[in-house]
Amino acid sequence: MEKSILSFRNLFSDSKIVILSDDYDTRQVQLAFKLSVSAYLLKRINFVTLVKSLELVMLGESLFPADVLKEIGKEHGVDIHVEKEVIAYSPPPSNSGRxxxxxxxxxxxxxxxxxSNKVIARRLQIGEATVKVHIKAILRKIRVQNRTQAAxxxxxxxxxxPAADLSGIGYGSETIIAAAS
Incomplete structure (x- = not known):
């Protein structure tokens, strides 16, 4: 894993790196932390949590499993206290698209x-302004505040x-995903 991260870092020095793994291995998480990886997540993460995690990474946050960080802290004589907070988004009641x-x-x-609006416009062969009008109508109809909540x-x-393609540079049970900064 170390070679993959270092070679990726050499190619894309300004990118943020997120590792998706089948399970948490304390040594691998510790190595990822030392190599300035932005996040270490499980592959079985749900779509909404993955999107929110990637948004946090793009905002400059680092995400690592609390239990593993506590274990690493113990190994180095540091007492780490983690407050667990659950943030959930409940979509408003809907009419299922009617x-x-x-x-x-x-x-x-x-x-x-x-x-993006530009990509949508090209894909549907309509103007960008038309896309904006449709998005505003969608937000109003389904009673949400922004395009992320609409998604x-x-x-x-x-x-x-269709399932998201989470392919990247593979290493054993881990996958490295990069996000441009």
């Missing part, structure tokens, strides 16, 4: 994929989207 036009449903599916709403209320 009232949304076919075009709005297409745009919602693009939002789930994280597409979360769509994931929980519309038919499932």
């Amino acid at each position: 009232g949304l036009s076919a075009r709005e449903m297409q745009i919602l599916k693009c939002l789930i994929q994280g597409d 979360i709403w769509a994931v929980s209320h519309l038919e499932p989207a």
